[in-house]
Amino acid sequence: MFMRAYQxxxxxxxxxxxxxxxxxxDIAQDVFIKAxxxxxxxxxxxxxxxxxxxxxxxxxxxYLTRYRKRWRLFSESESDPDVPLPDRALDSLSEDERRAxxxxxxxxxxxxxxxxxxxxxxxxxxxxxxSAKLGISLAKLKTDIRRGRAALAPMLRPHDIGGGS
Amino acid sequence: xxxESDRDEILDREIEAxxxxxxxxxxxxxxPATLESxxxxxxxxxxxxxxxxxxxxEWPAAARVAFGVTSAALVVFTVxxxxxANADLGSLGASHAISTPVxxxxxxxxxxxxxxxxxxxxxxxxxxxxxxxxxxxVLYAALFGLAIAGYRTLYLSPDLEVRP
Numbered sequence: 460m461f462m463r464a465y466q467x468x469x470x471x472x473x474x475x476x477x478x479x480x481x482x483x484x485d486i487a488q489d490v491f492i493k494a495x496x497x498x499x500x501x502x503x504x505x506x507x508x509x510x511x512x513x514x515x516x517x518x519x520x521x522y523l524t525r526y527r528k529r530w531r532l533f534s535e536s537e538s539d540p541d542v543p544l545p546d547r548a549l550d551s552l553s554e555d556e557r558r559a560x561x562x563x564x565x566x567x568x569x570x571x572x573x574x575x576x577x578x579x580x581x582x583x584x585x586x587x588x589x590s591a592k593l594g595i596s597l598a599k600l601k602t603d604i605r606r607g608r609a610a611l612a613p614m615l616r617p618h619d620i621g622g623g624s
Numbered sequence: 625x626x627x628e629s630d631r632d633e634i635l636d637r638e639i640e641a642x643x644x645x646x647x648x649x650x651x652x653x654x655x656p657a658t659l660e661s662x663x664x665x666x667x668x669x670x671x672x673x674x675x676x677x678x679x680x681x682e683w684p685a686a687a688r689v690a691f692g693v694t695s696a697a698l699v700v701f702t703v704x705x706x707x708x709a710n711a712d713l714g715s716l717g718a719s720h721a722i723s724t725p726v727x728x729x730x731x732x733x734x735x736x737x738x739x740x741x742x743x744x745x746x747x748x749x750x751x752x753x754x755x756x757x758x759x760x761x762v763l764y765a766a767l768f769g770l771a772i773a774g775y776r777t778l779y780l781s782p783d784l785e786v787r788p
């Protein structure tokens with residue numbers, strides 16, 4: 460019951476950060492094992508959801524940290540891939556299809572853009588906190604986030620940007 | 625020029641706001657159906673392990689105390705037994721005046737244990753015993769802290785460790 464209440468949230472957090480569903484499932488499993496070890500405390504806690512989200516975030520970042528050297532190398536040298544747009548015009552997509560396309564576009568972003576974007580928009584962390592957490596400079600972080608947003612911006616409906624023109 | 629950069633900044637902020645809104649509106653992903661069974665299987669595999677096969681930190685408190693007391697008693701017993709054997713074998717060698725390989729090896733052992741027991745006795749009888757204990761504890765803690773710091777620096781980012 461406890462697990463069913465939170466498993467989607469935990470999996471979503473891990474999947475968006477790791478960008479890989481198989482890895483996200485492993486991370487989610489580890490999160491719930493840790494939850495089990497702390498179950499006496501969590502069972503009565505009103506902040507169990509927040510605890511699980513924090514652990515999921517930190518375990519996902521630990522996973523990414525293992526590949527940090529490679530990640531940094533890519534971050535410096537990798538050209539930003541184009542995020543594929545849906546075949547049909549965005550306005551013709553249903554709301555569900557548009558959301559699925561945005562989720563997919565987010566997943567396809569390179570890790571050095573996706574992770575800061577997720578931490579900023581989903582976890583509500585400040586630029587300073589993200590910069591410290593990821594061990595990168597504030598300037599680089601802002602550049603990565605700006606590029607990530609630029610890559611995702613075409614996924615927004617045209618009338619969402621530019622005052623409806 | 626400045627109005628152009630102002631426009632860019634306004635556009636950036638607008639994209640940030642709209643994208644943030646769109647991202648936060650995304651529904652949660654559905655966890656795979658296999659997740660629950662994987663967690664339960666892992667927990668089931670762990671559960672049958674008796675406490676003595678788990679890490680020392682997971683032992684019951686009474687077992688940890690008993691282990692500590694037993695270990696300390698064993699050390700004391702070993703030292704005392706070695707000292708007693710030292711005295712017995714020493715008198716045996718002196719009274720029979722024999723020199724066999726066994727007694728030669730034993731004499732080396734005797735010298736070592738005698739030295740250790742005499743040193744231990746002098747330490748225990750001195751008023752510096754508390755100082756030695758404190759210094760030992762501080763050195764142990766320093767070494768422990770150094771090892772943790774090294775591990776975290778080399779293998780983990782301290783900011784990324786799991787905290788509730």
